[in-house]
Amino acid sequence: MKITYPHMGSLNMILKTMFEGIGVEVIEPPPTTNKTLSLGVRNSHEFACLPFKINVGNFIEALDKGADTIIMLGGIGPCRFGYYGHVQKEILKDLGYNFNMIIIDPPHGRLIDFLKELSSYFPNVDGKTALKSFLFAVKKMLAADKLEKFLLKHRAHEDRRGITTKIYEEYMKKLDKAQNGKEVDKIVADAMKKIKENANVYRKVQLRVALVGEIYMLLEPFTNMDVSKALNELGVEVTKTEYLSDYLINSAFKLPQRLEFKKNGKGYLERDIGGHGLNTVANTIKYAKLNYDGVIHILPFTCTPEIVAQGIIAKISRDYNIPVMSLVYDENTGQAGYQTRLEAFVDLLYRRRVNAV
Template sequence: MKITYPHMGSLNMILKTMFEGINIEVVEPPPVTNKTLSIGVKYSPEFACLPYKINLGNFIEALEKGADTIIMLGGVGPCRFGYYGQVQKETLIDLGYDFKMIILDPPHGRLIDFLKELSGYFPGVYWKDALKAFIFAVQKMIAADNLEKHLLILRAHEDKIGVTTKIYEKYVEGLKYAKNKKELDYIYREGVEKIKQNANVKRDIQLKIALVGEIYLMLEPFSNMDICKSLNELGIEVTKTDYLSDYLINSAFKLPQKLEFKRYVHGYLERDIGGHGLNTVANTVKYAEKNYDGIIQIFPFTCTPEIVAESIIAKISNDKNIPVMSLSYDEKTGEAGYQTRLEAFKDLLERQKINALK
């Protein structure tokens, strides 16, 4: 068996660690590039969203590298994501690929049952080895997410643009190949310290933006044109409101996050609208109340839950007196135009902050 999966932020690191920990050969999909997207667009329905097209491109590139098994999440609900795996499977069969597709529903509070279902596809794997590999993969995921959280604040204060990104990439690669928890902790601590050493620029007007929206675009830099990097290089501190660890923990265990979200969305949204629409609305209120300077919503073009959320957060913007900008992405999105919008949004936030200080 040679297993592969789609890219989504640090997901590659996590699944590689977990599967290699139970002696399953992994075929990593190549990093997402314009070639990946072009392949996905060529074989996707026209109105499929950007994550679908990139995922399909991931699968085709990995199958061409020798993968024979694809693992993908499924599910049901208003978001079309739950149907991706099945539709992609049929497309790949029509293209003549010979492979096995494993489609798993998210845990939804039943982690043990999820792991049992997953282990059923890998006969002969000892459950203690599987649990050990899973725990170490989760530890890597948390370390990678925490390192990025430091990056998105400290890179806004770097002396020389680009240096902090190179430091971060070096230590993320180190996390990926860490062999044990001790080595993982050492690499993480050293990575944070190296990033801090480069954060020397202090600003009279320091802007903070919260990034909300659909989780794939939140996690996969290629899909959002690396918006966090662009904002940091404009001197803006960024808080991403969703990470892979958040998604896993809140899916694996029935934690009270939704109760917290329901408190924030009261008066704006009375039910879950699918996808990450509820998260988007709740986090907009949450970070507006934390006195952030602005909110940016990112989502795939045609994403229905986020389109509904977009109209709601426009009202929140007015009620909470916080500027909000919504950006949708597809394969035709141009980087230059988006950069201009980010710069204009920064100018707006600076003027508002200066006026508030008068």
């Protein structure tokens, strides 16, 4: 078996750690590029969302490298994500690829059953080895998320543009290669210390922006044109509201955040509409109450849950007097235009803060 999967933030590192830990050969999909996007667009339906198209491109490139098994999450509900694996499988089969597709539904409060289902595809793997590998992968995931949260706050204060990103990327490579928990802890501690040493610019007006929206678009820098980095380089501290660790914990343990989301969304949206639509609405209200300077809504073109949320958060923006900007992405999105919009939005936030003093 030569297994592969789609890119999504640090997912590649986490799944590679888990599968290599149980002795399964991993074929990493090449880093997502314009070539990946082109392959996905060419072989997907025109109105499929951007994450779907990039997944298809990831799979084609990985299959061309020799992968013979694809693992993908499934699901049910209003969001089309539940159909991804099945439709992608048919597309790739029609293209002439010979492979196995493993589609597993998210835990949704049944973590033990989820792990049993996953392990059934690897019958020759010892249960103790599998659990050890899974827990180490989770530790790396938590470490990667902790390091990114630290980066998004401190990179806005760097002395020299680019130095903090370079440090972060250097230590993420070390994290990828880490072989045990102590090594992971040391890497994270060293990275945070080094980032802090190079991020000590004092700003009289310090802006804070929360990023809300669809999880894939928030986690995968290629798809959102690395909006977090662009904001940091404009001197803005960034808070991302979705991380892999949040998704796993909430899915594994009966979605504990759902109660918080419904509470925060009271009066605007109090039920799940699929995808991360409820999260988007609730998080917009949460960070408005925390007096953030602004919210940026990230979504792929044609994403129904996020389109519904987009209309609701426009009302939240008026009610809470907080600027909200939506960035909608597809394969035709241009970097220059979005950078101009970000700069204008940050200028608006700065002027509001100065005038409020």
